Amino acid sequence: MLLSPLRAECRQLWRLRGLLAVLTRREIAARVAGSAGGLLWVWLPPLLTVAAYYLVFDLVFGMRLGAAAPTARVGTYLIVGMLAWMAFADAVQRGMGSLLEAGGMLQKNPLPAGLFPARAVLASGAVFAPLMLALIPLYAGVHHFRPGVWALLPLLALQGVLALLAGYLLAILAAALRDVLQLVAVLLSLGVFLSPVLFPVELFPAGWRWLLWLNPMTGPILGYQSALLQGAWPGREVWLALAVWLVLLAGLLSLALARSRDQLADWL
Template sequence: MKFLFSDIAVLARMRALLVVLTKRELSARFAGSIGGIVWAWIQPALTIASYFVVFDLVFAMRLGEQAPSERVGTFLIVGMIGWMAFSEMTQRGMSSLVDVGGLLQKNPLPPVLFPARSVLASAVVFFPLFLLVTVAYWPMHHGALAISAMLPLLALQTVTAWLLGYLLAILMAALRDVAQLVAFVFSVGVFAAPILFPLTMFPERWRWVLWLNPITPYVLGYQNVLLKGQWPPASIWLAIGITIAVIAVILNIVIGRSRDQLVDWL
């Protein structure tokens, strides 16, 4: 793991520069816009509101007894906000190196800075929405202390998105077709996780397929905290640890094999 640890050390050493780059990334995304970052919140906020209004108020749809929540809209909001954040962070990270290819060819900056910058900028956009949803759901469980699990879940999801985004960024630098493939995977990935349906509704013998989706343990974790008021069980934390470890090992190999050619690919 020496290549990945070396990049992590670079991020720690150049954290001040990373903060500056993240601020500039946010400024660039909303340059020339009067609303600024507010526009980034409008779409997911309207999506959340529409789920509640359509499924809970208009149709009054209900899930089965084994579901973590009886109301459909309330259930969908929890999974979708996690999915939207993960998708945004990962795909922004994936395109980060190609977007700054000209800069890296002229300046000897560490490439690891740019996936981290893009993921952190997206995290800054989505974390207030997570806070809003958390505050809205907390009274459902009389202020259960399990709500504190949201912090490590969000932090670990950001780490996972950075690792995966960095890996995909290197692969995309080598082969641009990766972007098309990943876009397709993310378009169907929402159906391969317990986001639109409870885990108990999926055939038991095929549930292992859902665990191949890196967002699955996070969605289940959010459902435990926000819908049940419970601390996520050990199995969820174990799945998160395994997911991070597998991606990290693959990323370390890819970094080592691409280090000398990466800038040329860009």
């Protein structure tokens, strides 16, 4: 079956979950090694970005969105989508480069290749997930802590799976063709403009809104906005879009695993 290679890879990762946890901790430790600030230097860039949006758009300029937007405040709106996008982009880019970075180890040790994209994505999630969860109490006053805010938890979990599937697939493609690294970096820098991160969906021309759904993060971002800005459970289109992208990426990754099984070490 099409998904058999992916299921076999998942079983291997589950059996080696202890090793994966150790590798993830080492990955995080390596990012802050030799610095006195530790994790502060990992969290500082996204925190400064979030603070800048709030300061510039909400406090200094006092900009407001239209009535159709989930909130009137521009900075408050931007923070939700941009933080989610930064989390996704960081996880995908680190996952994409993980096999190339671990090439020497994979050539010498018969370890499952999936350990390395999984390590990279989990380490990225350990950095950004607390920042996303911190938005729950910060945004509670906007909607008086309505129960839909807890949709953030399944959205974060599904975004992590989405990033892992995309990162692992791109890691295999990057091993075969290094140009993938540059191409995806460009797409990630442009993709934020083809998503509801910078503007509400309602401001996008109605005849072209289907383009937004070509971005795998459109569904999660709409879900975060609904949960955090309105305290409402995301609509069915959010979950449907996520399901479609997860199934599509799972199928493509499984196919890539089957095709690269005997060649991956040579590519690296």
